[in-house]
Amino acid sequence: RASGRQEGRRSRVGIMGGTFDPIHNGHLVAASEVAWVYDLDEVIFVPTGRPVFKLDKQVSEAEDRYLMTVIATASNPKFTVSRVDIDRPGITYTIDTLRDMKALRPNSDLYFITGADAVAEIMRWKDADQMWDLAHFVAVSRPGYSSNLKDLPLPDHKVDMIEIPALAISSTDVRRRAGRGMPVWYLVPDGVVQYINKHGLYKDRGGAGDGSR
Numbered sequence: 768r769a770s771g772r773q774e775g776r777r778s779r780v781g782i783m784g785g786t787f788d789p790i791h792n793g794h795l796v797a798a799s800e801v802a803w804v805y806d807l808d809e810v811i812f813v814p815t816g817r818p819v820f821k822l823d824k825q826v827s828e829a830e831d832r833y834l835m836t837v838i839a840t841a842s843n844p845k846f847t848v849s850r851v852d853i854d855r856p857g858i859t860y861t862i863d864t865l866r867d868m869k870a871l872r873p874n875s876d877l878y879f880i881t882g883a884d885a886v887a888e889i890m891r892w893k894d895a896d897q898m899w900d901l902a903h904f905v906a907v908s909r910p911g912y913s914s915n916l917k918d919l920p921l922p923d924h925k926v927d928m929i930e931i932p933a934l935a936i937s938s939t940d941v942r943r944r945a946g947r948g949m950p951v952w953y954l955v956p957d958g959v960v961q962y963i964n965k966h967g968l969y970k971d972r973g974g975a976g977d978g979s980r
């Protein structure tokens with residue numbers, strides 16, 4: 768744990784960006800663990816608008832992804848959800864997310880949380896060289912992806928890698944399972960299971976349109 772709580776210190780705010788199509792327990796454990804290790808006061812989940820690396824893929828309505836994120840985080844007093852990315856027109860770039868969050872929380876230190884897979888792409892992000900002054904970056908381990916930052920061309924002291932309890936869950940797998948009628952209980956929070964069923968999300972996915980598994 769990085770430090771104890773001090774009187775009058777700047778608040779520490781985590782930013783957890785993602786497509787969240789849907790949000791799953793891997794995202795929630797990542798946010799919870801980083802909040803613990805860095806003594807964060809708040810973690811703001813920020814569902815993307817149009818994600819730049821998924822332009823060729825089918826993504827659920829922003830409003831559905833936003834509401835599932837609200838449902839999943841509602842019970843945690845430190846977790847909140849921001850609409851900045853879904854309300855900003857056009858493609859979502861992390862640099863814009865960070866600038867918006869800095870404007871909203873001028874007296875906070877920002878900690879941007881990403882998985883080991885996303886951090887590997889970070890240098891490809893728009894205006895990557897300008898991101899380091901806006902936030903500290905925390906990459907969390909993720910099953911199936913290398914957690915060795917040394918192989919990546921990242922600036923010194925701006926990105927940490929931490930080991931978190933391994934959950935081999937991805938939204939892609941949850942969508943595939945839901946599309947095939949397989950259970951997603953305990954991979955996503957109960958309210959998200961119910962939201963997926965209530966709105967018939969992912970029904971047309973999974974390549975199992977013929978009803979086979």
Ligand code: ATP
Nearest residue numbers: 784785786787793881882885909934936937938939
């Ligand atoms: P998809 O399969 O659609 O890409 P995903 O499961 O990767 O979905 P995203 O919304 O793309 O979820 O991820 C948001 C952030 O959460 C990314 O930084 C990603 O690396 C991280 N993340 C997602 N799942 C996990 C997990 N199981 N463990 C650790 N980090 C994760």
Ligand code: MG
Nearest residue numbers: 786884937938
């Ligand atoms: Mg992903």
